[in-house]
Amino acid sequence: MGDRLAGKVALVTGAASGIGAACAARFAEEGAVVAGLDLAAPPDGSPTTGWWTVDVRDEAAIERAVAEIVDQLGRIDVLVNAAGVLSIGAADTMEREEWDRVLGVNLTGTWLVSKHVVRRMAERHAGSIVNLASIEGLIGFSGQTAYNVSKGGVVLLTRNMATDFGPAGVRVNCLCPGLIDTPLTAILRDPAFARVRDRFVEWHLLGRAGQPEEVAAAALFLASDDASFVHGTALTVDGGLTAGRRFLNPGEEL
Numbered sequence: 001m002g003d004r005l006a007g008k009v010a011l012v013t014g015a016a017s018g019i020g021a022a023c024a025a026r027f028a029e030e031g032a033v034v035a036g037l038d039l040a041a042p043p044d045g046s047p048t049t050g051w052w053t054v055d056v057r058d059e060a061a062i063e064r065a066v067a068e069i070v071d072q073l074g075r076i077d078v079l080v081n082a083a084g085v086l087s088i089g090a091a092d093t094m095e096r097e098e099w100d101r102v103l104g105v106n107l108t109g110t111w112l113v114s115k116h117v118v119r120r121m122a123e124r125h126a127g128s129i130v131n132l133a134s135i136e137g138l139i140g141f142s143g144q145t146a147y148n149v150s151k152g153g154v155v156l157l158t159r160n161m162a163t164d165f166g167p168a169g170v171r172v173n174c175l176c177p178g179l180i181d182t183p184l185t186a187i188l189r190d191p192a193f194a195r196v197r198d199r200f201v202e203w204h205l206l207g208r209a210g211q212p213e214e215v216a217a218a219a220l221f222l223a224s225d226d227a228s229f230v231h232g233t234a235l236t237v238d239g240g241l242t243a244g245r246r247f248l249n250p251g252e253e254l
């Protein structure tokens with residue numbers, strides 16, 4: 001498609017599915033050598049050059065994987081943290097194990113992979129980290145306490161690492177997508193969730209859910225030198241959901 005990542009090595013976590021898979025595909029099309037990391041095996045036709053089957057909560061395994069990637073591919077120029085899990089449950093009913101699982105993957109996992117990659121980026125005084133946060137990192141959504149909190153943490157992890165590693169030449173940003181049609185959100189296709197999905201879609205001012213390729217396009221921007229002065233930002237990719245509210249939907253009258 002282009003050459004916006006020509007000569008770059010990118011590590012994408014969560015590369016087996018959804019947004020991570022779309023990032024791996026788009027980055028490869030743009031000339032990057034892509035290392036995939038996921039709990040799951042690589043999907044058929046994955047454009048990745050190497051694959052590491054790792055749980056992002058396992059620090060020793062991450063440290064080994066990052067060392068192997070650097071040995072095999074030379075360096076890591078771009079990191080996309082897209083591994084993540086969804087969770088439903090309000091603060092008064094959620095079990096402790098679920099809180100630990102969701103915070104563990106979404107927040108601790110993002111930190112752990114970043115920890116072992118950013119050191120190497122800082123040594124070279126170059127690199128771009130793109131975290132998958134969410135609109136749920138910016139505003140509250142009912143009934144999803146652990147997910148909401150984990151994504152708020154990712155936004156602040158992004159801003160915190162921006163302060164520490166900007167001077168070392170590493171840019172750190174995050175994306176805040178709205179509802180994106182991926183396996184993560186397939187549960188909303190269940191008829192039991194029809195009203196929730198309809199309402200959620202309606203909140204997007206563009207009147208539809210997004211596609212993983214639309215998030216990958218924004219990740220490409222943040223990863224590439226086109227974003228050379230973009231640092232510490234939380235970029236919404238949400239069809240306008242967080243921009244404002246309409247009093248009347250198209251076609252409705254007072």
Ligand SMILES: NC(=O)c1ccc[n+]([C@@H]2O[C@H](COP(=O)([O-])OP(=O)(O)OC[C@H]3O[C@@H](n4cnc5c(N)ncnc54)[C@H](O)[C@@H]3O)[C@@H](O)[C@H]2O)c1
Nearest residue numbers: 014016017018019039055056083084132134179180182184
């Ligand atoms: N889909 C959406 O509507 C949406 C919206 C905003 C943010 N996000 C975020 O984007 C990211 C990607 O979501 P998606 O929709 O592509 O989800 P997805 O379920 O399609 O893909 C997530 C991937 O993460 C992997 N994964 C899960 N736990 C892991 C672990 N412990 N270690 C390693 N890999 C693990 C899964 O195997 C899967 O391949 C997530 O962080 C998600 O929270 C998604």
